[in-house]
Amino acid sequence: MTEKTFPQKQTRQTTMFGTYEFSSYEEIMEVYAKEFANYILPKGDTIFGFWMQTLADLEFLDLELQGLTDEYKIDPVNRVVNLKGDEDYIRLRIAHLEKVKGKTTLYTELVDKFGDTNAYAFHNLYPYKGKFYPRVVRTLINAFKLNNDSLLFDPFNGSGTATHEASLMGIKSVGIDVTPMGIVLSELKNDLLFIDDQKLSFAPKELQDILQAIENRRWEHSDPLIHKLMLAVYFDTVDAFVRTSRYNRKGKVGLFIEKLNYLRDCYKKTMEIKEKYGLKFEPAQIIEGDILELKNMSEMEEKFDACITSPPYYFSIDYVGKDKIAYDYLGADMKKIESKYLGMKNSGYPKNNYNGLPPRVAMYYEDLKESTKNIFWALKPGGKLAIIIGDSTVSGKKIPTTMTTKKFCEEAGFKFEKLIFNPLLGARNRAIRGESVIICEKGK
Ligand SMILES: C[S@@+](CC[C@H](N)C(=O)[O-])C[C@H]1O[C@@H](n2cnc3c(N)ncnc32)[C@H](O)[C@@H]1O
Structure with missing residues (x-):
């Protein structure tokens, strides 16, 4: 039996230009990479990072440049900055620029190496709820002109984002938190650096x-x-x-x-x-404690150059319940933690009536007010404060924590300087629509 063979059709495929030469995969990728780089990178030697997306980011850039140099001009349309000053220093500190005078910034190097704008160094050690964006902490440290002689304070230190970022920037800091889990995590982030x-x-x-x-x-x-x-x-x-x-x-x-x-x-x-x-990394001091009892630590009076902190937002997250697995294992007393936790207190009555707000919200406000007074007490004259806080919606009713906190800061003696609203985009029914950074100064 003979096998039937069909003559192969000899057609040569051509490119759209009528040539027979096809580019290799590598050649195509190289051209794409160039095109992509041109598309994504602004033209100039001092350029925005790709993570600069919102108007709030523009305000953050402006804020940190004020702390890092005396002469600069931001061009938001072309995504470039014109600046003078200590370029090497700015390159090591700035959180919103990809390049300064043609050279990559340290922050960009972190973002590229770790592939993320937040999860660098040990910031991603554990998914603690309600964490700061490290970039915002870095921005505020720059805005407040902190250096290696300064001491930073976060009395709601949680998993230690502020203290960790300060350590990475070579700045000394003290972090306090009421939850054992927060303490474990911030100590770990601290110790792993050394x-x-x-x-x-x-x-x-x-x-x-x-x-x-x-x-x-x-x-x-x-x-x-x-x-x-x-x-x-x-x-x-x-x-x-x-x-x-x-x-x-x-x-x-x-x-x-x-x-x-x-x-x-x-x-x-x-x-x-x-x-x-x-x-040169700086270790932080981590203390398990209650901000409302801060004045019992007399050595904390007028000790700090700045405070960057974020109290719990009323009821936005069940911070303690989230770590139930850990607390069960550690045998921690959840009731005791909740009895000190801002916004979670189940017993007692508020001293004042806050426009008919539910007693639990009113108690939260009273604790928040006391906290701002204690922060004022702990800051040096001329010290800076940044509180990051959000309004929440409970049973359809907006809890106006941002403006109330601003009022508490002023009542405590702070001079209000600036409020930056950072929107959190997403579903219509989000409990939190955004966060605000309230910036104040304790008069000299
Ligand atoms: C919004 S979280 C802060 C998260 C932190 N910025 C981070 O990046 O992980 C608020 C923190 O306040 C702490 N807290 C609540 N009541 C407190 C109190 N009375 N004293 C000190 N810390 C308290 C909570 O344990 C929680 O970690």
């Missing part, structure tokens, strides 16, 4: 055993850093499983190991940047 890299090396089998020990509630380690780190990674792992079935294939062990490897990678990248730019 450890030896071998400390984070674990074989997969070792990690498997550690996970098992934690699950059996017999996890102990002589080094408090490793002890806390493994617990934080475990809480994050368990929380991820509770929220979604996406990780089922990976399994708990797989995810636990992956998260630990991620943190090792963060360590490596952070140290590479530290080396490249010759940075």
Whole structure:
């Protein structure tokens, strides 16, 4: 039997220009990359970062430039800045520019290396609810002209974004928070900047055993850093499983190991940047405590050059409930925490009637008022304050926390300077439509 063969049709495909020469994949990608770079990068030597998207960002840029140089002009249409001053210093500090005088800024390097505008260094250690954007903290540190002689304060330090960003910028800081989880996380972010890299090396089998020990509630380690780190990674792992079935294939062990490897990678990248730019990190002091009892710590009086902080927004997030897994494990007294937590107090009555607001909201306001007084007491004369706060909507009623906080600041003795509204875009029924940064000064 003979096999039938059909003559192959000999057609040569041509390009749209009638040539037979096709570009290689690499050539196409190179042309695209150039086109993309031209499209996305403004033309000039001192240019906006791609993350500058809103009018609030423009105000933040203006604010930080005021702190970093005396002479500058922002051109928002062409997304460039004309500036004079200490270029190297500006390049190391600024949070909204991609390049200064043709050279990449440190912040851009962080964004590129970590692939994110927020999750650099150890900021992404744990998904603590209601975290700051590190970029806003950096901007305010610049605006307040803080340097390595300054001391920054965050009395609602949460997971330690303000103290961590200050450490990365070489600025000393003190952070206070009422929740044990906040303390664990901010201490970890702090300590991880100063450890030896071998400390984070674990074989997969070792990690498997550690996970098992934690699950059996017999996890102990002589080094408090490793002890806390493994617990934080475990809480994050368990929380991820509770929220979604996406990780089922990976399994708990797989995810636990992956998260630990991620943190090792963060360590490596952070140290590479530290080396490249010759940075000097500053450790922060972390204190578990209640802002309302601040005056019991007499050494805190007129101690700080600036305060950058964000109190809980009324009822926007169940901050404590969110970390229930951790608190159950740690055996923390949730009732006790809630009895000190602004906006969560369930007993007692307000001293004043705030235009008929529900008693719980009124109590929240009274605590907020007391907090601003305590911050005033803790700042040096001439000290700066930035409070980041949002209005929430509860049962269809707007809780006007922003303007109330501004009023409390003025009543405490602060001079109001500026309010920047940062919108949070999204669904119509969002409980929080945006956040405001209220900036004040304590008179000299
Ligand atoms: C909006 S969060 C701050 C988050 C923080 N900026 C961060 O980046 O993680 C508010 C914080 O206030 C803390 N807090 C609530 N009541 C407090 C009190 N009486 N004293 C000190 N901290 C308190 C909460 O534990 C929570 O961490």
